[in-house]
Amino acid sequence: MNNRKIIKGYKTLISSRFNVDTSLDKYKDGIIYTLYSDEFNALKVGFAENDRVLEKKLSSEALILLDIKKGKKKDLCLLIATLKELGIKYSDNFYFKYSGSLMKHLSTLGWPIGKSLYKQRKIKKELVFA
Numbered sequence: 001m002n003n004r005k006i007i008k009g010y011k012t013l014i015s016s017r018f019n020v021d022t023s024l025d026k027y028k029d030g031i032i033y034t035l036y037s038d039e040f041n042a043l044k045v046g047f048a049e050n051d052r053v054l055e056k057k058l059s060s061e062a063l064i065l066l067d068i069k070k071g072k073k074k075d076l077c078l079l080i081a082t083l084k085e086l087g088i089k090y091s092d093n094f095y096f097k098y099s100g101s102l103m104k105h106l107s108t109l110g111w112p113i114g115k116s117l118y119k120q121r122k123i124k125k126e127l128v129f130a
Helices: 051-060 073-085 100-108
Strands: 029-037 042-048 064-072 095-097
Touching: 029 051, 029 073, 042 051, 042 064, 042 073, 042 100, 051 064, 064 073, 073 100
Parallel strands: none
Antiparallel strands: 029 042, 029 064, 042 095
16 A cells, blocks of 8 residues: 655745736737848837837938838837847847848848848758659
């Protein structure tokens, strides 16, 4: 016979101080975009609530719109966190120094980058019959 003990008790939760943003703004639909600054050879990624907000940003700064798509502010937060984990540095307002590796990471992560600055390599496999 097995001698098993049944232990009764209650688990307690330990409170911690995480800075959790509970605002619903992160889950609001909008536009995620990529802009390019020819003057600084830099990319700017961002989120806009609607077309008018994006147009205002474009008119106030000398930036070229590379691409846009529907998304959420949460997508921008996840992108920034992922790029930070990959060791890619950025300055204020999410400006990144342009590089081929940055464009590759953005493309892999599904961020809208357009086709004007980055052309994705297509790998073709050929079958050779003997």
